[in-house]
Amino acid sequence: MKRSLSARILFWAAVTVIALVTLFPFYWTVRTALTFPRAVYSHPTAFLPPQLTIGNFERVLGLVDAATSVKLGGSGQTINFFVFLRNSIVVSALITMGQTFFSAAAAYAFARLRFPLNRQIFGFYLSALMVPGIVLLIPNFILIKTLGWLNTYQGIAAPAFLMSPFAVFFMRQFFLGMNKELEEAALVEGAGRVRIFFQIAVPLSMTALTTLAVITFIYSWNDYLWPLLVGRSESVRMLTVALGVFRQQGAQNLPDWAGLMAGTTLAILPTLVLFLALGKRVINSIGFTGFR
């Protein structure tokens, strides 16, 4: 179908506006992160970094001592995003591995094994999707506190480690659509279900498992309220929480926008890398997860 010239102009104008509005805030963040702190104030509208530097990253990652930090335009206080970056990676990796594995195992049983209350238990899992997070948050906080797990990795990871209703749902759908023949042949050969799960079902569902793992990782990485409640201390503080705290500091001086944007850039990077590598799967999964 051939479209008129005006329709094509309209289309490209729309695409340009969408792309600009979406991407510009990211560009402005990176531009600010690469600008010498005082130049952020003296040249607030310069499109390119008016005084290019990577000093902000060195400062917020705690790679330089206090004196150098002041020379780089910082306040001289030690900020250690390196630790926060590590914490975010550890917690998100823990949750991703645990949740993906245990949810896949449960999903396999729901999809393939015959046992009493199969549908009821699965339906029960799904019903949890309707409960607002805040309802569970307070009692879960109290539980973690009672266990003495406040400010520990296991405390932050525990509620999401063993399952999420969404992950079980996602993998069950996948297993239900997977061809059974190979597994049935293996059963006839006398292979046990556990072996079939690990040697046939898991390898065959690698695509779905990777997609789920990416989604779970990004979700854990982005979480704010739960790690804010149970992981305040610096040794386990996650990047999102640290960025919130960082913003509230420095009220006596001018805000350290360059440092804040350097920290923000650090929080953007891992997701960006994952998305560039596996973005297509994430996009395709949205059509799938949208309609049950």
Next chain:
Amino acid sequence: MRKARVNARSREIGLALLFILPSLAGFLVFFVAPAARGLYISFTDWNLLTQPKPVGLANYAALLSDQDFWNALKVTVLYVLWNIPLQTVLAIAVALVMSAAAHSSLLKGVILLPWLMPNVVVALLWVWLLDPTIGLINVAVRAFGGPLLPFLSSPSTALPTIAGINIWRYLGYTALLVFAGLQTIPTDVYEAARIDGSNGRQTFWRITLPLLRPVLAFVIVTSVLGSFQIFDTVAVTTKGGPINATKVFNYMIYQQAFERFQMGYATAVSMVLFLILVGVGLLQMKLLRAGEVET
């Protein structure tokens, strides 16, 4: 023979238990138990230091005469109204642009980016761009002789600004859902409309939109329920201010529980929020299904 079958059957049950047990433990400990415990706590007076003291319905009664509660209800509903209609209309527009593109993968990837970022990051990007003194937008507006735009720092503009920030974050995701819905409309329907002489606008109002209805219903119900539970953006940008103008439900509950340590009262409010969400969800599904054409 029969015994063997019974054995195989019970072995399968044992196996299923093995596969399910970790997830079931997680579900019971971190979903079922806290829901029940939350309900119990909402009937007590508890500051975390002493034992919870049962007070019956006192928390729920107190809530009815609490100005903060009614403010939270008003602010949250207003927020949803600022957020959802505009977001849905824009998402439909963007989805139509996507379906007009020959290769939309890059466009999809770009527009999904904000949704993949932490709320905290999204909030900070905009706090910086909207800063009254040296934020790009205000400096640029001033350069052209415009007025100071207070955005997050004025009670009248803070809530719509937060809604705008979240529209920016969720637009791509919502548009992708609508786009997936557009793909389910068979092309011969459009073809038939074209042959009958229908122009672009007529086709959109009489064919695309009605056929998109189930997808739109799903998108609107889920995004309204999500919108009711906004927290992160408020916590990072305004902390409920200025003068309570953005103190939505979740932020109010957070303050009651973790700044004033009124666990009983906070959980009672969370239970009421839960009921409101159930009500809103049911109402929406009824409204969106009303007058549905049987096909």
